[in-house]
Amino acid sequence: MHTWQWRNWGELPYLTCSLLELWHHGFFTQQFWPRSPAELTKVLQPEALVYRLKQVHGNTVLTPQEVDSKLSTNGDDLASADGLISEQPLQAVWVASADCTPVLIGDVRTGQVAAVHAGWRGTAKKIVPQAIARLQTQGSKLDDLRIAMGPAIAGEVYQVSLDVAAEIGSSIIPQGDEKYIVESLQNLPNSPLLADPNPGKARLDVRRVNVLQLESLGISGEQIAIAPYCTYQTPDHFFSYRREQEKKVQWSGIVSGK
Template identity: 35%
Template sequence: MSEIEIIRARALGDVPHGFFWRRGGVSRGAVAGLNCGLGSGDDPKLVRENRRLAAEAVLPGARLVGVHQVHGNACVVAGEWSDDERPHADALVTERPGVLLAVVTADCAPVLLADPSAGVVAAVHAGWRGAVAGVTDSAIAAMLRLGARIERISAAIGPAIAQRNYEVDHDFAAGLGEGGERFLADGPAGKPHFDLEAFVAARLAAAGVTRVEALGLDTYADVARFYSYRRATHRGEPTYGRQISLIGLAG
């Protein structure tokens, strides 16, 4: 097992957090590395060990809490549920120290948010459907209800598929709403390509978040570092892993 590597965002400062690469971990085969996807078909024991290793690397002793992601816009306050009882949602928030919020991705955009002064954090899984439906807006609203203030919230967008590798259909723009065409560019095969990272950043800015850091890391192109659903599909691979993104509050 190689050493686990963590990507941290300057925008989140000293708040315990991390976007993880696939390096390290105990999974083998097509999902070799730090596969943290409970729905990946990997051995659940290995996945849980990978999730434990990631949590210990960010906030030792913290309780990791995730959701059953469904590409929607629901946000929940982190609770005491087990992995088998995860609610269906795509974002979660907490103001409780010792809790690590988790989302897993494999091309969709992971978004971590924090208001350190209020002691409120959020984690978001933003695929294009969730992003268009306002999943980041839901997370921000939940943070505000827990005492955060919009002018103090910082956000970071982690590894996601880049526009150059995200080909979509010609009618895709219709689902993006007014002004959505600015996030599309002509691709080499004559179809448009979608800039998911820029779209998510724009939604965050429109909601009033003034400090947004986009890491610009392409899950599709970087085979050694990241899992990618679209790359695995194009290659005809039997399954694909998921990288995890975590944020929490120290006690």
């Protein structure tokens, strides 16, 4: 089993995962708010170059080179996307989340890494498989990937409408109408869809949907770790947009190696 460890920087706690032990990485808590990724990179690896995005709940994955070229052409502060993959050593890639799933990925052979923001919309658009496809174009093999999903809202407290459940479900059950997709999801072993007392609603485990997407690519459960924390139910450590309706985030980042 993969273990999750609390670490401290000063008095402030952040989370790491044994699956990613080859890389400097962290799933940071709300105690670090409002520090920026540039400051947080100093906690992980002060020499690394820092990359972050303007997140838009899509499935675009960029490289640092693309981020830099977009900034120079648009003159914006940040490039719009929801995933970053490194191209060289000592690149720190960051995503922000408040209930959505932060996903950090490392390749044990190449040392390259990815950071992905996978909310329900990004998950419906298969952003994590998208990031993996980009890593593969850089020479990654599926067996070499290690994937950690950080603290996010848990299925038992995440109520969605059935059309949202069907939209996200179509990422793993491609054919059929809404009713068919929802029923097929419910019939899966360890289903990502849980019952809700309200008609037209369901509870949705977004991290589980991401796991199913990864398994359909041929990635084994051994290569995946899921943090045992729910942002909504752990107010001491994590912001939750559903709980507080505040635009605050926690950051998750990883630094490429080799």
